[in-house]
Amino acid sequence: MKTWVLSIAAALAVAGTVIRAIFFTPFEVVQGPAQKIFYLHAPAAWVAFLAFGLVAIASALYLWLRDERLDRFAESSAEVGVVFTTVVLITGPLWGKPIWGTYWTWDARLTLTLFLWFIYVGYIVLRGAIDDHSMRARYSAVLGILGAFLIPFIHLSVYLFRTLHPMPIVLKPSAPSLPGEMLTTLLMSFLSFTLLYAAFLQARYRLAGERDVVEAAADAR
Amino acid sequence: MMRDAWVIAKKDLTIEFRTRSGILSALVFALLGLVIFYYAWDPTAVASIDLAPGVLWVVFTFSGLLGLNRSFAIEQSERAIDGLLASPASRSGIFLGKALANLVFVAVVQIVAIPALVLFYNFPIARIAIPLMGILLLAAIGLCAVGTLFSSMAVNTKLAELLLPMLALPFFVPIVIGAAQSTAKLLSGRPAIEAMPWLKLLLAFDLVFVLGCTLAYPFTIEE
Numbered sequence: 001m002k003t004w005v006l007s008i009a010a011a012l013a014v015a016g017t018v019i020r021a022i023f024f025t026p027f028e029v030v031q032g033p034a035q036k037i038f039y040l041h042a043p044a045a046w047v048a049f050l051a052f053g054l055v056a057i058a059s060a061l062y063l064w065l066r067d068e069r070l071d072r073f074a075e076s077s078a079e080v081g082v083v084f085t086t087v088v089l090i091t092g093p094l095w096g097k098p099i100w101g102t103y104w105t106w107d108a109r110l111t112l113t114l115f116l117w118f119i120y121v122g123y124i125v126l127r128g129a130i131d132d133h134s135m136r137a138r139y140s141a142v143l144g145i146l147g148a149f150l151i152p153f154i155h156l157s158v159y160l161f162r163t164l165h166p167m168p169i170v171l172k173p174s175a176p177s178l179p180g181e182m183l184t185t186l187l188m189s190f191l192s193f194t195l196l197y198a199a200f201l202q203a204r205y206r207l208a209g210e211r212d213v214v215e216a217a218a219d220a221r
Numbered sequence: 222m223m224r225d226a227w228v229i230a231k232k233d234l235t236i237e238f239r240t241r242s243g244i245l246s247a248l249v250f251a252l253l254g255l256v257i258f259y260y261a262w263d264p265t266a267v268a269s270i271d272l273a274p275g276v277l278w279v280v281f282t283f284s285g286l287l288g289l290n291r292s293f294a295i296e297q298s299e300r301a302i303d304g305l306l307a308s309p310a311s312r313s314g315i316f317l318g319k320a321l322a323n324l325v326f327v328a329v330v331q332i333v334a335i336p337a338l339v340l341f342y343n344f345p346i347a348r349i350a351i352p353l354m355g356i357l358l359l360a361a362i363g364l365c366a367v368g369t370l371f372s373s374m375a376v377n378t379k380l381a382e383l384l385l386p387m388l389a390l391p392f393f394v395p396i397v398i399g400a401a402q403s404t405a406k407l408l409s410g411r412p413a414i415e416a417m418p419w420l421k422l423l424l425a426f427d428l429v430f431v432l433g434c435t436l437a438y439p440f441t442i443e444e
Contacts (some may be wrong), residue, residue: 118391122387122388129378129379129380131379139374141440142370145437146430153395157395
């Protein structure tokens with residue numbers, strides 16, 4: 001019942017954001033329509049980082065409290081995070097072609113995102129390769145935590161190569177340098193994508209719980 | 222703990238020394254890698270000396286993976302790992318011992334691969350021998366810490382040794398970038414100070430992951 005409420009709210013919010021981004025937000029002077037992909041790209045990147053951060057926190061808590069719900073949460077968040085990372089990796093090159101003149105470049109942030117994707121795809125493969133519940137939970141928790149430690153190292157190592165990526169526009173020490181209408185759309189997109197993340201997470205978490213119930217019943221037979 | 226580590230490492234190295242199967246395949250793999258990489262580029266377009274740092278570190282990483290795969294595979298037969306865990310050795314001692322044995326394994330492969338690199342790629346070893354040793358040691362420590370932990374996990378999964386590269390390679394990225402960049406800086410005759418940020422990165426990686434993996438290992442083996 002509750003799943004419906006959150007899913008519908010997220011779908012409406014995302015639809016509203018897209019409509020506003022396409023029809024009611026002005027074109028950027030230099031980049032033209034291509035810039036509008038930011039309203040998908042930036043919030044998807046935010047959600048991916050949020051999702052993987054929560055994987056690490058849930059993993060650490062699991063190793064401490066040994067509550068299966070934390071493991072299911074980490075599993076769900078990692079999967080949703082990979083979906084959003086995939087969105088980032090698809091929308092980025094689509095924008096890069098008209099603006100940078102190339103789909104892909106070995107820029108620091110692109111490379112970091114790509115490796116994030118690899119780490120958490122590895123996380124999902126690891127989960128799939130273990131049948132024992134407790135072992136699967138412990139192994140993936142270890143990977144979930146170490147993955148979070150790895151991210152700053154990858155970031156630093158690829159950053160020491162030069163970066164082409166646009167610098168932060170909203171979250172920076174001085175005031176956001178975005179016209180009001182665009183800023184509103186961007187903030188709306190962050191909000192609606194976070195809602196979408198919560199809806200996906202809830203659905204995926206419920207699925208994990210039901211699967212565990214079915215598996216436990218099958219084991220008992 | 223250190224004594225346990227030493228005993229475990231000695232055990233693994235004795236097995237390796239008596240069978241020599243792992244080290245031989247890694248050595249041949251490293252030599253083949255050096256040769257094949259040479260033919261993967263047009264030698265008239267790219268000077269072999271420009272290729273050398275990249276080739277060195279890719280071969281280093283992949284031959285290291287071969288040794289890491291064996292590290293816990295040898296404990297699988299007849300459930301030898303249960304005997305290890307039942308012994309009075311501490312869990313972190315077991316981990317450090319395994320990692321130490323892998324470090325020696327990687328070092329032996331490098332002792333053969335580097336002269337081959339000097340020979341095949343006309344690598345001016347004399348100029349940068351000492352800093353290169355330092356980079357090798359820093360890179361090998363990080364590689365063995367992360368690789369040993371993931372090797373212990375991978376052998377217990379359905380995918381077994383197929384899983385190790387998938388888990389470990391993303392973690393080797395900062396090592397390979399840092400080591401290859403600092404080697405390239407030294408080779409091109411730049412002042413050593415320019416390689417420092419990379420060396421600091423390698424050192425920080427080693428500190429974080431030797432500690433992190435040693436702490437994480439006990440969680441992967443409880444029954």
